[in-house]
Amino acid sequence: MKSVIVALVVFALFALMAPATAGEYRLGALVVGNSWARATPGVARNGAAYVTIENRGRDADRLIAVSSPAAAGAALHSHAMEAGVMKMRPVAAVEVAPGAVTAMKPGGLHIMLKGLAAPLVEGGSFPLTLTFERAGTLTLEVTVMKIGARHGRK
Numbered sequence: 001m002k003s004v005i006v007a008l009v010v011f012a013l014f015a016l017m018a019p020a021t022a023g024e025y026r027l028g029a030l031v032v033g034n035s036w037a038r039a040t041p042g043v044a045r046n047g048a049a050y051v052t053i054e055n056r057g058r059d060a061d062r063l064i065a066v067s068s069p070a071a072a073g074a075a076l077h078s079h080a081m082e083a084g085v086m087k088m089r090p091v092a093a094v095e096v097a098p099g100a101v102t103a104m105k106p107g108g109l110h111i112m113l114k115g116l117a118a119p120l121v122e123g124g125s126f127p128l129t130l131t132f133e134r135a136g137t138l139t140l141e142v143t144v145m146k147i148g149a150r151h152g153r154k
Helices: 002-017
Strands: 025-027 030-038 046-055 061-067 071-082 085-090 094-096 101-103 110-116 125-132 136-145
Touching (some): 025 136, 046 071, 046 094, 046 136
Antiparallel strands (some): 046 101, 061 094, 071 110, 125 136
């Protein structure tokens, strides 16, 4: 009986971390999906990645760190208009309100990839690790779309 309970607990833990549907990943009450990046020209040293985070729980969470072996560093950034000029600024964390969807997209919140190990090539992919204050850590696969893409759907 004890081994059955242990097996059920292990199964439940894996179910919480497994993809919710194709291209979606579940981590506790969070569902992360639509992970994508734009292809970069061969000389580019930096790139950006985007994800959508849905909080299906009752408690707020915060995305507090990001990393990827595709780049020397990764950071959370946003765009802001200052004196008529669009500027990129780092942010310490991204709030994920309960019952809400936080969408990262070009011209807004995004994950800055600094010091790319290699160009991001259309049709390729790379791992990205997200660390949340409450839910923990999740590694997902980011699909690389064409240069200039506006969203992660084909």
